[in-house]
Amino acid sequence: MAPAKRPSGKYQPKGLPILYEDSAIIVVEKPCGLLTMGTDRDKSRTAHTILNDYVRKGDPRSRNRVYIVHRLDRDTSGILIFAKSEAAKIFLQGHWEETDKRYLAIVHGTLDPKSGTITSYLAENSALNVYSTPDPALGKLARTEYTVLKEAKGLSLLEIHLLTGRKHQIRVHLSEQGHPVAGDRKYGRNDGYATLALHARSISFTHPVNGRRLSFETAIPDFFIRLMGRIDISVA
Numbered sequence: 001m002a003p004a005k006r007p008s009g010k011y012q013p014k015g016l017p018i019l020y021e022d023s024a025i026i027v028v029e030k031p032c033g034l035l036t037m038g039t040d041r042d043k044s045r046t047a048h049t050i051l052n053d054y055v056r057k058g059d060p061r062s063r064n065r066v067y068i069v070h071r072l073d074r075d076t077s078g079i080l081i082f083a084k085s086e087a088a089k090i091f092l093q094g095h096w097e098e099t100d101k102r103y104l105a106i107v108h109g110t111l112d113p114k115s116g117t118i119t120s121y122l123a124e125n126s127a128l129n130v131y132s133t134p135d136p137a138l139g140k141l142a143r144t145e146y147t148v149l150k151e152a153k154g155l156s157l158l159e160i161h162l163l164t165g166r167k168h169q170i171r172v173h174l175s176e177q178g179h180p181v182a183g184d185r186k187y188g189r190n191d192g193y194a195t196l197a198l199h200a201r202s203i204s205f206t207h208p209v210n211g212r213r214l215s216f217e218t219a220i221p222d223f224f225i226r227l228m229g230r231i232d233i234s235v236a
Contacts, residue, residue, distance in 0.1 A: 012054070013028075013051060013053070013054040014050075015031060015034070015050070016028050016029075016030065016034070016047055017029045019079065019216050019218070020214070023084065024208050024209045025088060025207070026081075026082045026084065027080070027081050027082075027203075027214075028047065028051070028079070028082070029077070029078065029218050030072055030076075030077060030078060030080050030200075032074075032075055032076070032077040032196060033074060034046065034047055034074065035047065035074050036048060036068065036071040036072055036074075036080060047080060048066065048082075051066045052065050055084065064084075066082040067085065067089035068089070069082060069089055069092045069093060070165065072200055073168065073171075073196075075184075075195075075196035075198070076198045076199070077200070077221060078103070078201060079200045079203045079216055080200075081203065083208065087208070088208040088209070091208035092205065095205070095206055096165070098205070099203065099204065099205040100161075100202075100203065100204040100205070100215075101161070101165070101200065101202075101203055102159060102161055102201055102203070103159070103160035103198060103200050104159060104198075104221075104224060105146075105157075105170060105174065105181050105197060105199075106155050106156070106157050106181065106182045106197035106224060106227055107155065107156050107174050107179040107180060107181055107197075108154065108156075108179055108182060108188070108189070108191070109154065109156065109178065110151055110154075111148055111156055111177070111179055114147070114148040115146065115148065117145045117163070118143070118144045118145075118146070118177065119141070120133075120139070120173065120176075121133050121136050121138065121139030121141055121142065122139045122140055122142045122166045122168075122169060122172060123138045123139035123140075124167065130167055130168040130169075130172045131172065131176075132172065132173075140164075142169045143163035143164050144160060144161075144163065144164075144169060144170055144173045145160070145161035145162075145163055146159065146160050146161075146174075147159045147161075149231075150231065153227070153228075155227060156179065157224070157228050157231065158174075159233070168186075170198060171186070171187045171198065172187055175187040181198050182196075182197040182227065184196055193227075197224060197227065199221050199224065201218055202215065202216065202218070203215070204216075220233075
């Protein structure tokens with residue numbers, strides 16, 4: 001586990017904990033409800049704008065900025081990497097298949113088998129809903145590896161190893177298996193949970209400048225513990 005170099009001083013970003021920072025990258029833990037970046041329809045405060053303000057240290061004339069390497073859905077919490085240069089962003093995206101991404105998810109029901117890989121081609125319709133299609137010409141290959149860690153109260157806690165990174169991939173794959181993520185109002189059911197039980201818990205990647213392998217891991221969200229009780233796991 002890489003040691004966190006937490007920032008000090010006046011200009012720390014509010015509501016966006018920094019797990020690590022150096023001259024090339026910033027690694028943060030995004031809370032549920034915060035967009036990674038703005039959209040044409042939604043220009044609200046985002047992780048991207050918060051970190052741009054942070055690296056500019058309150059000076060709107062500063063040319064410092066951060067670059068988006070990957071995204072998490074608004075309702076998904078967890079680890080995000082931002083680059084501080086175009087070159088660092090290009091390196092990280094070019095080596096994304098070598099990046100190990102692990103999530104925790106709580107889903108409805110019990111899965112059988114208790115571990116496996118879900119594979120399909122994912123496409124998106126005009127209503128912006130993602131779905132699986134048998135036609136590889138219409139969709140992009142998506143692979144989601146899962147392992148059941150705990151079962152309780154009609155719910156299952158899963159460790160997800162994201163083998164590809166398609167839009168809404170985990171949520172769609174699990175929903176189509178009949179096990180939607182708890183709190184997923186888009187692909188799931190109206191289950192009364194106000195929070196999506198999907199968390200990007202750990203990531204391991206190659207540093208874009210020094211070539212070292214860095215790994216980061218977050219704590220288990222309180223919402224998961226409230227749903228499942230004690231959770232005693234170690235994500236590899």
